[in-house]
Amino acid sequence: MKTSVRLIAYATGLIVVFAGAAGAGRAFGPAGKPAPAHTEAHAVADEHAGHEATVLPAGLQVTQAGYTLSPLTTLFMSGKTQTFAFRILGPDGRSVTQFTPEHGTELHLIVVRQDMSGYQHLHPVRAADGTWSAPVTIREPGAYRAFADFTPRARAENMVLGVDLTAPGDYQPRLLPQPTWETTVDGYTVTRAGEPQSGAASWLTVSVSRNGQPVTLEPYLGSFGHLVALRQGDLAYLHMHPQAGTPAGPDVTVNADVPSTGAYRLFFEFQHGGKVHLAEFTAVTGAGHTHN
The missing domain is CATH 2.60.40.1930 (Macroglobulin (MG2) domain)
Structure with a gap:
């Protein structure tokens, strides 16, 4: 047998061996133990677990149910009043322009520092293109959170999306005040x-x-x-x-x-x-x- 023929036969044998080993690995899993079958029951359980994982308290996500809070401003200088501009993007990626008013307004904007000081409840103005804007005064440096509380007209349920804002500087967090009545x-x-x-x-x-x-x-x-x-x-x-x-x-x-x-x-x-x-x-x- 020529050398090239012998090499081809040897390579073919290796392919067969490795294919068999891969199949065994899939069948037995690590340490030679049988791999669990992905039954219909497992599929249902996985789907349920995925659903549970998506149920989070409001304000923890920047995107939910296809809607996204898209800020045009995230950096602020403490001690100054600046315009915070943002859009609510719908499932189609476009700015949402139709909302169902709730508590007298289409959208509530809450801004607060991470230590829960400096709370502000604002009511921004929406332009025709769906851009919201409101004057925001950040008095002290630190990490802040902005919450948009709204109900799109295409959706029956209210939703709250949150995004982080930053005011550079010497951040001195405050202790949470003790419980009071x-x-x-x-x-x-x-x-x-x-x-x-x-x-x-x-x-x-x-x-x-x-x-x-x-x-x-x-x-x-x-x-x-x-x-x-x-x-x-x-x-x-x-x-x-x-x-x-x-x-x-x-x-x-x-x-x-x-x-x-x-x-x-x-x-x-x-x-x-x-x-x-x-x-x-x-x-x-x-x-x-x-x-x-």
């Missing part, structure tokens, strides 16, 4: 009754008084008060809605279900005397605790 702001005393709960229906009532006398809150964005809760650590976002049919008065009761135990910062906005005021609380639910 009462706070004062602009001469008003604001108290809360009830604690957020995870895994159970819960309600929280906020009451406002001034000089020891209860005040009658004025409608603000279609409600007598708005409460946003942010979870310490990842800033998971919850817009706690008041009970339907809440009468005018000093009290606002909101649904206080939260996705997990832990520490939350509560931001309650109310209007009285034609001016909007912001009261802040720290609340701890379940076995959660603050991390200083």
Whole structure:
């Protein structure tokens, strides 16, 4: 047999050997153990696990259900007022221009620092091409999070997308204030009754008084008060809605279900005397605790 023929036969033999080994590897898996069959039950379980993995608290994703929060500005200089511009891109990649108003506006914009200080609730203006813009004042350096809270007209459910912003400089994070039941702001005393709960229906009532006398809150964005809760650590976002049919008065009761135990910062906005005021609380639910 010629040398070239012998080489060809040898190479052919190697191919057969390696093919057999690969087949055995697929059949037995590592360490010679039989590889588990991917049955229909496994497929269903995998699909269910994938679905569960996508169920996240609001505000943790920049893209969800085909919609994307696309910022045109992410870098800010502390101590200055700058325009924050952004777009909401739809599943087709184009700017969304049709929204269903909720609480008196098409889109709520929340900006807050990572340590949950410097909270701002803004109402940007939308241009005809779908570009939103709002003046934002970043007072201190640090990492910030911007939340867009909206409902596209093509979608029945509300959604909240979040994106990171940066203000370079000497970042001095603040400790999360200890849990409190009462706070004062602009001469008003604001108290809360009830604690957020995870895994159970819960309600929280906020009451406002001034000089020891209860005040009658004025409608603000279609409600007598708005409460946003942010979870310490990842800033998971919850817009706690008041009970339907809440009468005018000093009290606002909101649904206080939260996705997990832990520490939350509560931001309650109310209007009285034609001016909007912001009261802040720290609340701890379940076995959660603050991390200083």
